[in-house]
Amino acid sequence: MNLFSLHFIELSYAWIFNEYPSFVQEDSRRFVSQETGHLYIAKVEPSDVGNYTCVVTSTVTNANVHGSPTPLVLRTDGVMGEYEPKIEVQFPESLPAAKGSTVRLECFALGNPVPRINWRRMDGMPFPSKVKLRKSNGMIEIPNFQQEDAGLYECITENSRGKNIARGRLTYYG
Incomplete structure (x- = not known):
């Protein structure tokens, strides 16, 4: 064998x-x-x-x-108008993360004007100070993941035409 x-x-x-x-x-x-x-x-x-x-x-x-x-190539059959953010990249609704691991959450939206991206925690907890924003806020990185880092995270994409939101829960396992 x-x-x-x-x-x-x-x-x-x-x-x-x-x-x-x-x-x-x-x-x-x-x-x-x-x-x-x-x-x-x-x-x-x-x-x-x-x-x-x-x-x-x-x-x-x-x-x-x-x-x-x-x-x-550029399309020639019309002019692209303004439209609200459409999230094309988002993290899972539930994501288990191991103690001590580095967790990366991606979020990116198409839109015209180009959407702004912001992040927040939805469970009332502050963002851990160790969290790093990367790629013009298109990704957050949480090094040395611990139990207090677990919770509901939200990505907000916004432009002058509207807003779109992605949410996901990070769960901890030791």
């Missing part, structure tokens, strides 16, 4: 715009999910037209793989 050991491989994702080494710079308008590898552009501009290539890197071996280039 053969025994196999299964190792969890950590991957990181990035996107090349047109040619290497021109990587997509993440900001309030552009977001790369480290959960799925997908690239999101909240509001496409003419300067975004070009070819996009996904790069997947193993954080263990540093080896990387490039996908096929994907073209982005």
